[in-house]
Each structure stands twice: as C-alpha cells, then as structure tokens.
Amino acid sequence: MSVTGEVALVTGATSGIGRATALQLAWRGAHVLISGRDADRGAAVVTEVRNGGGTADFLAADLADPDSCRALAQNAIATAGQVDILVNNAAIAPMGPTPTIAEADLDACYAVNVKAPFFLVAALAPAMAERGHGTIVNVSTMVASFGTVGSGVYGSSKAALELLTKSWAAEFGPRGVRVNAVAPGPTMTDGTAEVLGEAGLTRLAKGSPARRFAAADEIADVVCYLAGTGAGFVHGAVVPVDGGRSAV
Template identity: 60%
Template sequence: MTSLSLTGSVALVTGATSGIGAATAAALAEQGAHVLVAGRSAARGEAVVASIRERGGKADFVAADLGDAASVRQLARRATELGGGRVDILVNNAGVFPFKPTEEVTEEEFDAVYDVNVKAKFILVGELAPAMAARGKGAIVNTSTMVASYGMSGMSLYGSSKAAVNLLTKAWAAEYGPRGVRVNAIGVGPTRTEGTAAMGENLDGLASQAPLGRPAAPEEIAAAVVYLASDAASFVQGVVLPVDGGRTAV
C-alpha cells in the first residue's frame, strides 16, 4: 500500500489558524510535512505552530490577508522562502461563508467573498503550481462545499463561489496534471468549528439531512486532505471528493 507519509515535503495551508485549517496543518505535520500555517491572526497562528512543534512537528506561521491580492502574492513568495525554495503541497482552505438572501447581499460583500474564495486561490495556484510542474511533482487540494453541487436557499453567494472552485479544480488538473501536479478538492459538509458555532442548531439541522446525521469534526475533514495530498492518492486527479456524511449521495 502506498504510504501517507509526507516526510521531506513542504505544505502551505491557508486559513490554518483555526477549524479545518488548523486540523489540516496538524495532520500534515504528523505525516512529516513542514507546514506553513497561513492566516491573519498572528496569535492564533503561533498557537497552532506551537502545538505542532510540541508534538515534534515542523511548522512556521505566515501572515496573510487573502482579501488583498498583493498580500496573497507576498504569501506565495514568503512561503517559498520558508520552504527552502519550494512548496510541494498547497491546501487552499481559507474561505468565508456568509448566508443571506440574494437581495440582501451588497456589492462589497459579493466582492469580499469572491476575493477570498476564488481570487486568492487563483493567484496562489498561478504563483506556485508552475514551480511544482517544473519539478515534476506537486499536490493542490482545494476546500469546497457540498452546496456547490446543489441549490440551497440563502447560499447563492457562497455556493456559487465554491462552484467556481470546483470548476477551477478540474481546469487546473487538466492544465498542470500532465506535468506531475495533482489537483483535487474536497466537498465539505457541516463541520463543527469556531466559525460555524454561530449557526447553533441550524448546523445540526443541516447535518441531519445526510445519512450519517451529524456534523463532522475538523479532524475528519483533515484526514481527507492528507489522503489527497499524499502519494496514496497518486492516481486521483481532478476530483471533488465529497466529505459530507453522504449528503450529496441521497
């Protein structure tokens, strides 16, 4: 069986200071990757890094505002520097998810969602994937959502931004796959994190519609990311893997 080991690789994880991103950073580090923890909060980022280091892993924090294109490009440069000249794994995890009726969405809110959920990913892939391709190997994992696959009231803005991510995943697989870069995504279902705490019972209600009937823990989502980033998924390319408790299966 092909190993999940990521020893010797450098992984950049965006939105890694809490929730799914923090769990993913920890899981990648446990498999031997040098993890670059990207986010806006230095305090939370350094806490994630400290936790990884306490368990014997290797990690560094990189500050970035993914709503600003210049900051995203700087993140790519700084990550490459901290990685000793390379980034082998890119986990495009950061995202924002406002839920509201279409008529209540302002232009500023629309732009902010697409800046983080789509544009930042587009820039990071453009900055980092060519070097992966030049080395003949790399892995990119994009975080998407189950509501990118079907319509749900109040989620037009969020769902449409992630539907763009699903298409970009396939387009990037076609573009960089022939040169050794695997590009995949995970379609995440309701997950209990700091960011979804405000949803309260609505999170459980949404989760109850799936066969498993409960929200995921961040570590369950992170396990899927590790799989797609590792050589265990060496023949997996251009897919959006549902990690949603079976919601999109019924």
C-alpha cells in the first residue's frame, strides 16, 4: 500500500472522510495537497500532518466554479511539481422530496459532485498518462446503486461519478493510470453528525450485516488501499464500504 514519495491532491480534505484520507496518505509517505474552502480548517489539517512528521500544503478552492477547478489543478502542479494521486472526495448532498429541491441546489450538486471531478481529471490525468503512472480514487455513496426516498439528486450525481470512474479506467488505464471508486455507507463525520446525528446513522445502518455505522478512518483505509501499490491490478472498480448493505 506504499505511497511514499507520491504527491496526493485530496478535495474536501478539511473534514470528514477527506481529512481522514489526507492524514493517512501523509502518514504513509505522500506529500498531501489539502483542498477545501475553509483556510482555517485547512491550516489545522496541515499542522496535524506536519506535527506527525508528514508533508502537506493547503490549496483553497471552490469546486462549484469550473475555473476554480482548473486553477486548483494548476496550483497543485505549481506547488508540488506534479500530482500522482487524485482523490475526488468533495461533495454536497441536497436531500428531500423531489418537488422541494430547488433548481439552484440541483445545479450546485452536479457542479461539485460531477463537473468538478470531471474537470480535475481532464486537467491532471493526461500528465499522469504521459508519465505512465497515477491513481484516481472517486468517493461515491451506497445510494448511487439503489433508490431511497429523498436522495435522488445526491444519489444520481454519484451514480454519474461511478460511470465516469469506469469510463476513465478504460480511457487512461492502458497508459498506467488506475481509476477506481469507493461507495461508503453511513459514516460518522462532522457533517453527518450535524444532519443525522448518531441515532439517524444507526437507523440507516440497521439494514446492513455490520449493524453499525463507519468511522471516517474506515473509509479512508480503502481509499488509501486503492491509491497504493497493493491495488496495482484494480481498475474501474466501485468498492462498497457499507457494512455489507449492498449485499443484502
């Protein structure tokens, strides 16, 4: 699972699964570029990485804006020289009955969850392919593969990301770039704690064989596996990390 000497760009890395992934990649030897909107939270993650003996930099970006996505890719290269690992983790999740979803929320969800990964891959994958080496890991969700009330917008955006994962694997895999995705189930993060709380996450997890929700580090473990050398023969996979929910 070595990522020593690699440069990893992680979007949405100031909290939750993105933060856990950034920390794990750094402690496994990667130089991590931590992207997010909140400079104070970004600085805190950079400090945590450096205090643990790792290397990291913060790159501010608002991924709802295509120009900001392209600027993030350029800033990443300017800061670290190249990007070897791209983790598309940033996402927003408007929830609710279909008639209540505002057009602006629909557009914002697709901008961050679909268009931002698309533009970042378009900007960074060709250089990976030229070097003959690179990994891209997209963070999806278990509700991209089955219907639930209120998650249609969020789930459909992640379903699009899963199809892009497979398309990018076919496009860039022959030139040494592995593209995969993880599909988390209920996971305790600052965001889910605020929206659902422990009780809500527990209800969501009741239908899974694990009968519990995940910690962010458990999702990050699988992201790091897919990013590392141990997954060298894994291309175009969507790995469920959902406590078995997709199996029942």
